[in-house]
Amino acid sequence: MDSFQFLKTAVVFLLATVIAVPLTKRFRLGSVLGYMIAGMVIGPQLLGLISDTEGVASISEFGVVLMLFVIGLELSPQRLWVMRRSVFGTGLLQVLSAAMAIGAVGYFLFGLSGRSAAIVGGSLALSSTAFGLQILAERKEAGSAYGRQAFSILLFQDLAAIPLIAAVPLLATTSASHGVDIYSVLRTIGVIVAVVVGGRYLLRPVFRFVAKADSVEVSTATALLVVMGTALIMELAHVSATLGAFLAGVLLADSEYRHEMESHIEPFKGLLLGLFFISVGMSMDMSLLLVQPLLVAELVIGLLLLKGLLLWPLARLPGGLNRSDSLRLIMLLASGGEFAFVVLKQAAEKQLIDGGQRDALVLAITLSMALTPLLVVLAARLLNVKPKKPTREYDTIDTDTPRVIIAGFGRMGQIIGRVLRAQGIPFVALEHSVEQVDASRRFGSINLFFGDPTRPELLRAAQADKAEVFVLATDDPETSLRTARLVKRQYPHLKIIARARNRQHVFRLMDMGIDEPVRETFHSSLKMTRKTLEALGLSHELAVDRVERFRRYDEDVLKKQALVYDDETKLIQSTRDAMADLQQLFEADAEPGAERERQRDKDKPLSAED
Template sequence: MDSHHFLQTAVVFLLATVIAVPLTKRFRLGAVLGYLLAGVVIGPQLLGLVSETGGVAAISEFGVVLMLFVIGLELSPQRLWVMRRSVFGTGLLQVLASCVAIGAAAYFLVGLTGKAAAIVGGSLALSSTAFGLQILAERKEAGSAYGRQVFSILLFQDLAAIPLIAAVPLLASSNAQNFELFGVLRTVGVIVAVVAGGRYLLRPVFRFVARADSVEVFTATALLVVMGVAWLMELAGVSATLGAFLAGMLLADSEYRHELESNIEPFKGLLLGLFFISVGMSMDLSLLLHRPGLIFGLVAALLLLKGLLLWPLGRLLGGLNRSDTLRLVVLLACGGEFAFVVLRQAAEQQLIGVGQRDALVLAITLTMALTPLLVVLAAKALNVHPRKPGREFDDIDADTPRVIIAGFGRVGQIIARVLRAQGIPFVALEHSAEQVDVSRRFGSINLFFGDPGRPELLRAAQAARAEVFVLATDDPEANLRTARLVRRHYPHLKIVARARNRQHVFRLMDMGVDDPVRETFHSSLKMTRKTLEALGLSPERAADRVERFRRYDEDLLKKQALVYDDETKLIQSTRDALVDLQQLFEADAEPGAERAREKDLAEPVRPD
């Protein structure tokens, strides 16, 4: 491709993206649908502005590789083990049930071979992670009961996509049983070699690069790791996406996790956008004109079959009510982006025909395009509306702060008053316009109306130069969203976070926020101490009892943080803790306990 042709193609891609994506996002249909529509318009089916789709598809598939790397970064083996019940329970059943049902329909009703039916069933069982997580984030429902179930199922689907992609060449070349056995052994051997090598090589490499203190070199190293592992896996005849996922998991527990995410995220977003544009370009729209019954029949059958299988999973295993189950079904009934990769490989390996691939790709794309519309219709039927700001955000104009305060309610105001009295410069961001107006009447300075979870507002507030970020917002979901953003883009900031309850604390700790402050915990301890004193205990004895409980509860909190996704273990640990605490206080009444109490009282007590 000459330079003139390359520049022309790049301009067409960017122009189509700039026009299509904002339009679809304005109507709350998501960016992915915008990319698909942009690909359809500029592709050979309509305007024909870009006719060479092969090279674009090859480059764009690296976006899927980067997405698997980021997913791997989010999943340390310890976290995956903690989430095993929801991920490997509900997620596994969904994939197996959908795969068997769709595969059986393809085998008995359509007449596909056993291998082709297995590939089609597995690919159509997957849903769109890009659509699902984006819609949950936009509607601020990722932390809801159904949002957590959706995340668990999508997570297992992403894990299942890796062996499914790896299985396509094995199924295509398994005419000889010995060769199939050799292929399986080779795959296992390469995985073991990558895991063993990565465990002992990756962290020392990143420590060496980190000493250079160069963001560009660190980003280049991260891309080198992803591309290098993917290339090695491909050389060995194994899926490149599997290599990227393994590399991410190996670095999930490292101290560089958040910095890696923030560096890879822009490349992942751009290449995933290019991937969806290439899918739109490759869609055979003539099938809609010549065989509309087949295409719309496939769309209806896929949505209906997956919906019927998802409903009992949400109601019985997920424990969701009817409205939340409906939201889960609407989000997960569509096809997914990994199906495009699997079906393309299956057609190249001649497991399915090109016409069958084109029909399935078009049907999957239509189900994905319908998903945002179905979400909006379901929300209207359930009378659920996403929150919108009442006015434009303020332009932030302030001196370089040492502290950024997110949220200017009761907690944020007290922190700001102390900082101002100490002469410490700060900037406060508050998402409630009414709260900003009220506070400004009392002379509050450096307070601006805006969403602290917006990257552009954090840049305007000079977060890159600040030292401490105080999360004082009273909305747990907004709090978590902002913490995740700050961790990714400003890993140098020390985060002091307000937490609503124990679940909120667990999720903040999961992001690497040290010692979140429970908003009612210390005030409750002080009230407990006053209650004990009112009942006749001496101030020293009351303070001792409260301090014992505080230390015991904080230790318990750290232990429960490891199992908070497992409801059964969480309930059992709470019951065990109640018995242990009762035994601890009963031991105080024994004759020999007085000396131990005096020793404890001699230790300094943390102030409330």
């Protein structure tokens, strides 16, 4: 491809994206559908502006590789073990039941072979993570009961996509040789083990060495090198490159470089994923809608109904959802997903399915995904549920460069802002409540602006890239977590001071790598406890000692419970054990000689941790 052709292709892609994506997002249909529509329009079947669809597809598939790496980064093995009941319960049942049911339909009604039916069933059992999470975020329902259940199912589906992608070449080899190719199976297992073992002992020292260079460019290059290098090793061994990227992400999920890598990879992932969905739209055979409209309609309606019927009992029984939430879960997850495009493309290349079958399935999946936002809106209207949104435009931020950004200007944010202003420290405060902004502005001219701190463009306008500290003082836990995730990814240099509503909120903030979240009522409760003990006759020194011992002990328990907070049984047992240990600690204080021990502890110099 010469330079002129390359520039022409790039301009066409960008122009189609700029037009199509904002239109679909304006009608709350999601950016993924916009990318696909852009691909259909500029592809060979409509305007024909791009002819080299194969070249575009080969480049864009790296977007899926990067997406799998980022998903792996989010899946700490320890975290997965803690979430095992929610993820490996309903999620496992959904994938197995849907895969077997769809595979059976393909085998008995459409005449697919056993291997082909298994691949088609597994691929269509998966839903769209990109659509699902985007819709939940736009409607601010990620923290709802059905939103949490949907996230657990989508998380397991992302995990299930990995062995499914890896199984395609194995099934093709087995099909070609009319038996199990032991060499291929052993080679696949050997390469996976080598990547896991090598990554376990090599990746962290490499990142530690690169970190000493203190260069963003080198860190970005290293992150891309890890992804591309692992994918290349897998390709050389005739194993899925996406599997290698996922394994690399999992191996680095517990490392201290996780958030930094995620922030470096995210822009490339978003751009290439958009290109991937455009290439899917370009490769869609739209003529099938004219030639075989009944077949396409049967596939779309059959997929939605079959997955919906299977999701209903799973949502009601293992998921524990009520009827309205179960209906909303079905509308969100009944469609096909983006991983099916990858699996079906590989299956067609390995001749497990023919080209016509692949085109019909891709078209049916795309149409089902296009219907998902409409079905979600329809369900919300039937249930009289409306998405939350601000009633006025966000303020334009025009101020000097701040050293501190305060997200949330309620009780805690106002106190922080008053002290900073008294110290002459420049700051910008962001508040999502119109009433709170108007009330605060009546008491003086301060750098307070109306806006949602979870929006990237607002943080850019607030000059978050030049600030030093980000104070997370919002009182809504879900908004707090979304803001923290955004700041961690886009502005990893910022020191985050986070307010926490309760212990569960603390656990989730700590899980993001935020050190010592400030519990909003903890310290005031300790002060009230001290005053109560003094009112009951304890000396000031003894009351202070008892409260300080409790504070240290509770913070230690908090760190231990953060590892098991998703396991209710272990969390309850931990709380009971902590109460018994604390009682024993105070009983020991009453024994002879305890006063001398406490005095000796006071005389010791404080350590760095204290």
